[in-house]
Amino acid sequence: MPITITLTEGVLPEGQEAVAAARITEAFLAGHGLAGNAVMTPNVTSHVTVLPKGHAFAGGKPVEGAWIETKTPSFALADHEVQTAFFHEATQILLDLSKGKLSADRIWSNGVHTVDGTWNLNGKAMTNAELGEAASQG
Template identity: 60%
Template structure:
């Protein structure tokens, strides 16, 4: 379940980027009641892109900001309560790690649901049913 964190250069201190990924991962697992599940934990992945100032935009104008995007199977982030709680917490995490300097309105988030069967978990392509089976062992 990849989490993509995109940041304008300088919105987070470099030493807080790894903390952000760790906290976002923990939050994703918590909001899906999967904290401590070994299979799911090692398969929540992340990557960070730091974009030079002047190359991130909102409303067609340059902006310093942060973007949190998840790519998940259709059963993850599937209900409104989980969506709101995760993305509210993700926003707070980034805001706090910026030292309060990045306003919450400059932190955007979105979730993308993918096609069933397009997951590669522990090196094996799985359908949603296969993911449930694998996670139940974790």
């Protein structure tokens, strides 16, 4: 389940990108009751993209900001309370790490639910039911 974190250059101090990825991943797992789950923990992946200043826009104008996007099966981030808690925590993580460079109105997020059966773990495409069964083993 990839989490994409996109930042404009300079909104986080150098080297804090990995900290952001780790803490946001931990928040995602904890929010779903999966912290430490041997199956899901290594399969919640993330990547950070840092854009040069002038290569990100809001309202068609250059902006310095951060974006968080999740791609999950439909049963993840399905409950509004979980959505609210996770995206609030992820936003707070970036606010804290930015040391005042970011404000909440410059952090955008969204979640995308994928088509059932498109998750590939260990070389096998899995349905939501199969993925749930695998997670229950962890």
